[in-house]
Amino acid sequence: MNISNLFKIAWKAILLNKTRTMLTMLGIIIGVASVIAMLAIGEGSKESIKKNISSMGANMITIRPGAGMMGGVRTSDQTSMQSLKLSDYAAIKEQSVLIKNVSPLVNGSGQVISGAYNWPTSIYGASPEYLSIREWNVESGVIFDQSDVNSYAKVAVIGKTIQENLFPNGEDPIGKSIRFNSIPFKIIGVLTEKGENTFGQDQDDIIIAPYTTIQKRILAQNYLQSIVASALSEDQAERAVNEITAILEKTHNIDPSEDNDFNVSSQQEIINTFSSTSEMLTVLLVAIAGISLLVGGIGIMNIMYVSVKERTKEIGLRMAIGAKGKFILMQFLIESVLISVTGGLLGVLLGLITTFIISTFLGWPVSITSFSIILSFIVCTITGVFFGWYPARKASASDPITALRYE
Amino acid sequence: MDKPIIKITELTREFRMGDETVRALRGTDLTISPGEFVTIMGTSGSGKSTLLNILGCLDKPTSGIYELDGISVKNLTKDELAEIRNTKIGFIFQSYNLLARTSAIENVELPLLYNSKESAAERKERAAEALKKVGMESRMYHIPSQLSGGQQQRVAIARSLVNNPVILLADEATGNLDTRTSYEVMQLFQELNDNGITIGFVTHETDIAQFSKRTVVLRDGLITEDKNITERFIAIEELKKLPKTS
Numbered sequence: 275m276n277i278s279n280l281f282k283i284a285w286k287a288i289l290l291n292k293t294r295t296m297l298t299m300l301g302i303i304i305g306v307a308s309v310i311a312m313l314a315i316g317e318g319s320k321e322s323i324k325k326n327i328s329s330m331g332a333n334m335i336t337i338r339p340g341a342g343m344m345g346g347v348r349t350s351d352q353t354s355m356q357s358l359k360l361s362d363y364a365a366i367k368e369q370s371v372l373i374k375n376v377s378p379l380v381n382g383s384g385q386v387i388s389g390a391y392n393w394p395t396s397i398y399g400a401s402p403e404y405l406s407i408r409e410w411n412v413e414s415g416v417i418f419d420q421s422d423v424n425s426y427a428k429v430a431v432i433g434k435t436i437q438e439n440l441f442p443n444g445e446d447p448i449g450k451s452i453r454f455n456s457i458p459f460k461i462i463g464v465l466t467e468k469g470e471n472t473f474g475q476d477q478d479d480i481i482i483a484p485y486t487t488i489q490k491r492i493l494a495q496n497y498l499q500s501i502v503a504s505a506l507s508e509d510q511a512e513r514a515v516n517e518i519t520a521i522l523e524k525t526h527n528i529d530p531s532e533d534n535d536f537n538v539s540s541q542q543e544i545i546n547t548f549s550s551t552s553e554m555l556t557v558l559l560v561a562i563a564g565i566s567l568l569v570g571g572i573g574i575m576n577i578m579y580v581s582v583k584e585r586t587k588e589i590g591l592r593m594a595i596g597a598k599g600k601f602i603l604m605q606f607l608i609e610s611v612l613i614s615v616t617g618g619l620l621g622v623l624l625g626l627i628t629t630f631i632i633s634t635f636l637g638w639p640v641s642i643t644s645f646s647i648i649l650s651f652i653v654c655t656i657t658g659v660f661f662g663w664y665p666a667r668k669a670s671a672s673d674p675i676t677a678l679r680y681e
Numbered sequence: 682m683d684k685p686i687i688k689i690t691e692l693t694r695e696f697r698m699g700d701e702t703v704r705a706l707r708g709t710d711l712t713i714s715p716g717e718f719v720t721i722m723g724t725s726g727s728g729k730s731t732l733l734n735i736l737g738c739l740d741k742p743t744s745g746i747y748e749l750d751g752i753s754v755k756n757l758t759k760d761e762l763a764e765i766r767n768t769k770i771g772f773i774f775q776s777y778n779l780l781a782r783t784s785a786i787e788n789v790e791l792p793l794l795y796n797s798k799e800s801a802a803e804r805k806e807r808a809a810e811a812l813k814k815v816g817m818e819s820r821m822y823h824i825p826s827q828l829s830g831g832q833q834q835r836v837a838i839a840r841s842l843v844n845n846p847v848i849l850l851a852d853e854a855t856g857n858l859d860t861r862t863s864y865e866v867m868q869l870f871q872e873l874n875d876n877g878i879t880i881g882f883v884t885h886e887t888d889i890a891q892f893s894k895r896t897v898v899l900r901d902g903l904i905t906e907d908k909n910i911t912e913r914f915i916a917i918e919e920l921k922k923l924p925k926t927s
Binding site for chain 1: 734737740759760763764766767768772774778781783787791794795796840844
């Protein structure tokens with residue numbers, strides 16, 4: 275007895291009951307398709323979060339004052355919020371070997387005015403390296419340089435949103451003067467448009483000026499809101515975080531037993547935080563899809579059970595003409611596996627189509643991984659064997675004499 | 682004399698029905714030699730079905746010896762019995778038992794699917810050959826619902842022949858057929874028997890038994906009569922005597 279003959283027999287039985295087989299398959303098809311679509315949506319949103327956060331600069335490392343966050347709430351008091359100083363920036367710049375660029379960051383908000391137009395916005399004080407850390411570019415004009423920093427120069431680079439609101443008639447803003455909280459700044463460059471980030475913030479609603487200027491002329495403060503740095507590469511980011519932590523622990527004279535009064539984090543950590551939310555959602559979606567796959571499996575079991583009952587006489591005949599019990603078992607098992615695997619293939623196809631429709635018409639971010647296809651396919655095969663086993667076993671245990679008499 | 686194909690001695694078969702024990706066969710002896718055409722007759726409850734099931738290796742005796750083609754069947758496993766059924770026995774049933782919506786040739790191929798190492802082409806060739814022997818070569822691709830009762834039984838006979846069994850076992854093979862068709866089927870059995878095929882035929886119709894060479898009568902689990910047919914019917918002659926159908 276060779277296995278191809280059993281396949282032939284099982285295939286024949288499937289063909290003889292096309293409608294019934296199709297309906298049985300439908301359960302599996304819908305189950306698999308929804309698993310694939312749900313995984314694609316989950317994976318897509320995870321990737322889109324990752325991409326968005328990475329677009330802020332994949333290698334970026336952020337150093338903030340205070341011991342860090344607990345569930346989104348800063349757990350530090352007012353003084354520890356002022357723990358970052360320019361000396362920390364200098365220490366990192368001098369001592370760190372794993373970072374490419376570093377920039378202090380101070381910011382304030384206020385009204386920016388040009389002629390008859392005004393606009394509420396934020397102003398950031400940074401070093402000239404800030405743009406390369408954020409992987410931003412100037413569209414026209416230039417970025418300020420170190421001599422501007424040293425001379426507290428009142429020059430600024432503005433984002434697209436500022437340009438549109440202060441110069442709505444399309445004149446070239448380069449060389450024009452704007453006032454922020456009554457301090458005049460000369461515009462020397464316009465940033466390339468970046469659009470919104472993951473959290474809906476307009477990344478073009480920004481003015482960047484030398485940190486010295488902002489610290490002294492606008493905020494009148496000697497501490498920094500944060501320090502940003504870029505690691506040499508994405509892979510080095512974690513090591514750079516550790517290096518910076520060590521440098522700052524030393525400059526802040528922090529005993530290893532004490533909590534740090536600052537917090538260093540890489541983009542990866544931020545990604546992880548946001549991914550965990552989307553992962554939870556994915557698990558939920560896939561669990562629901564999994565249930566529909568299970569129901570599909572029970573559908574197969576039901577049909578195989580009915581089929582065994584209905585074909586009792588046929589089973590009796592097959593046994594009478596020499597089919598061994600295990601051949602009958604194999605025949606029904608192959609039949610159910612064929613149904614579930616074919617259903618699985620069609621389900622994968624439907625899942626891909628559904629995913630395509632979701633991404634095209636709803637515009638949701640989706641990502642199909644080979645993992646999700648392989649997973650649902652394996653689950654299908656197991657479903658076929660698992661739910662086909664009991665009815666097949668029952669068929670193979672038939673007594674040919676009783677089976678032949680069955681009407 | 683040739684080595685017997687079937688040899689049973691002191692065969693008993695008991696069924697337990699709750700507290701009662703039903704003794705369907707109570708010490709039966711029977712020998713069938715190659716080339717014989719034996720009818721097993723008996724009323725219902727006489728044990729003829731039980732005997733046929735044991736002869737067909739579908740059931741095992743409670744005690745006694747059964748040798749089929751020199752093989753003692755008593756201690757064989759289920760799988761070994763299945764193999765014997767496949768290679769040594771050809772079954773023919775009252776209700777034909779053809780697979781529905783499956784062509785005649787595929788029905789005939791069925792036993793080959795369960796054992797032979799032959800290619801699909803060889804299988805087909807053998808099935809076609811068997812169909813030719815029963816005069817169904819022109820309807821190889823008809824499905825059972827397109828065939829008359831007699832034609833379906835012919836396909837079933839072809840199926841029983843395809844593995845070249847040592848004996849054909851027929852269970853009321855003409856029970857569902859009208860007289861003329863029954864006689865035509867008996868004509869086929871006679872032809873097959875003339876070509877050397879051994880046949881065991883269970884029936885309760887005396888006229889059908891007249892076509893065979895020997896009759897064994899069972900009653901309450903015992904063989905009460907075992908005689909050779911003296912005035913044997915020849916199917917071709919009997920068919921001529923039947924009134925012409927319009």
